[in-house]
Amino acid sequence: MENNIELKNVSKSYKGFTLKNISFNVPQGSIVGLIGENGAGKTTTIKSILNITNAEGSVTIFGKDSKKAEKEIKNDIGVVLDDSFLSDYLTAKHVNSIMKDVYKTWNEGKYINLLKQFDLPKDKLIKDFSSGMKMKLKIATAIAHNPKLLILDEPTSGLDPVVRNEILDMLRKYIEEDETRSILLSTHITSDLEHISDYIVFIEKGKMVFDLPTNELLENYGIIKCSKEDFSRLDEKDYIKYKKEKYQYEVLTSNKDTIRRKYNITTIDKPSIEDIMLFYIKGER
Amino acid sequence: MIKGLLKKDLYNLSSYKASIIIIVLFCGIAIVGTEAINWGPIIICTIVGMIALSTFNYDEIAKSNKYILALPTNRKEIVKEKYILAIGAVILGGILGILLTIIVANAINYFRPENMININYESLLTTTIGGMWGVSLIQAIQIPSIYKWGAEKGRIQMFVLLFALIVIGAGIGFLIAQANFSIDMEVLIEFINKFGLILLVALMIVMYYVSYKISYKIYKNKEE
Secondary structure, three states: OOEEEEEEEEEEEEOOEEEEEEEEEEEOOOEEEEEOOOOOOHHHHHHHHOOOOOOEEEEEEOOEEOOOOHHHHHOOEEEEEOOEOOOOOOEHHHHHHHHHOOOOOOOHHHHHHHHHHOOOOOOOEHHHOOHHHHHHHHHHHHHOOOOOEEEEEOOOOOOOHHHHHHHHHHHHHHHHHOOOOEEEEEEOOOHHHHHHOOEEEEEEOOEEEEEEEHHHHHHHOEEEEEOHHHHHHOOHHHOOEEEEOOOOEEEEEOOHHHHHHHHOOOOEEOOOHHHHHHHHHHOEO | OHHHHHHHHHHHHHHHHHHHHHHHHHHHHHHHHHOOOOHHHHHHHHHHHHHHHOHHHHHHHOOHHHHHHOOOOOHHHHHHHHHHHHHHHHHHHHHHHHHHHHHHHHHHHHHOHHHOOOOOHHHHHHHHHHHHHHHHHHHHHHHHHHHHHOHHHHHHHHHHHHHHHHHHHHHHHHHHHHOOOOOOHHHHHHHHHHHHHHHHHHHHHHHHHHHHHHHHHHHHOOOO
């Protein structure tokens, strides 16, 4: 399987924060979710991929060096950034006119259709849009030139569940239309990823914790709920982190079948991505 | 891509349409009132030139720079576009100023033939280019200041730099005066008459070029 993005040892230091040796791939035909707390390094990773910030390490997009072939590569990328877009004193019509001269493959018809589909007015100033409408406009702008790769930074934050679902549906359709496309989506709303992502990359305090297929994560990981005695029987190699609750221990394992067989423990819950993330952040070892 | 960026800035500036019309009308009225026809182009050129730089504020408020860097462009093109806009605004301001002055002066002469205003086109052109040069100097200092310190702080730093330049200029003038150079004023005036305009234009080009190089160097290493 070819990769649309390959990151190798990407590092970046700011005052008080270091992103260290981030390496992962975004294969064609897949949606990769980038998760982590606020300030974990998700946006810095995305900025490094897009060459917005000057990071160390290697970023290859569509098999080309992201710095050397920057303009060529970016013609095939659609971008949604959480806190950044064109000025609020423009209209959706202005955005169309600007983007016609920005992207070689800008598809005006597709953009107008997306505006209709999202119920977005063409002549209203963006400053008068709701946050959901703004995000829909950003997404319409990102996909109207039929990019091979979508990079989305927190596209669903601050949106109500209806709009969030609409956006997730649209992303699903986008990836189904062409198997060479892929999406890198950063979010702290991990429940969104359970339904649409193929891989999860977890970053914590600037370091990569794991890069795993979503299925593997949801099927193999488990939360063992056990007594102190049962917990003391567990080999440290068999679990990742634990939390001491009032009446029991909760233990995160990456191989629940082994735990069942080896320790004869039957109470193992299926965790959500959020549970897993919380264990890694708050759990003890 | 530069065309797209220019469109973005021009659409942003279109919100100034009403303000520019009011300013132009105000300048027209001022010319009628004072008959100081040479001031029209200078005022209009200054206003239009300064309004062009307000696009930095739009970008800063919307945090657009990060988004623009994610589009198929690079930092060189982004800086270049701002200079094209700034220079275009100065030229447009100069042309608008001259046209307005000619229209207003002719209108006055038509309605008040007993007190005709004689337009000295050479003098009008000289003051216009002089005004354009002044605005260019401010822009050439202001644009790198904005790239270095941001749109808000950059404006204050620009005035500090401009003040420093005036002090340096005055200092050099004072030293020359102290050195008791004997300058043949006739030769100097003849030289200015002959080459003054060309020199001003050449200086404008050099100022913009140096300013562009400094701005690009600053922006190349800037974190967004």
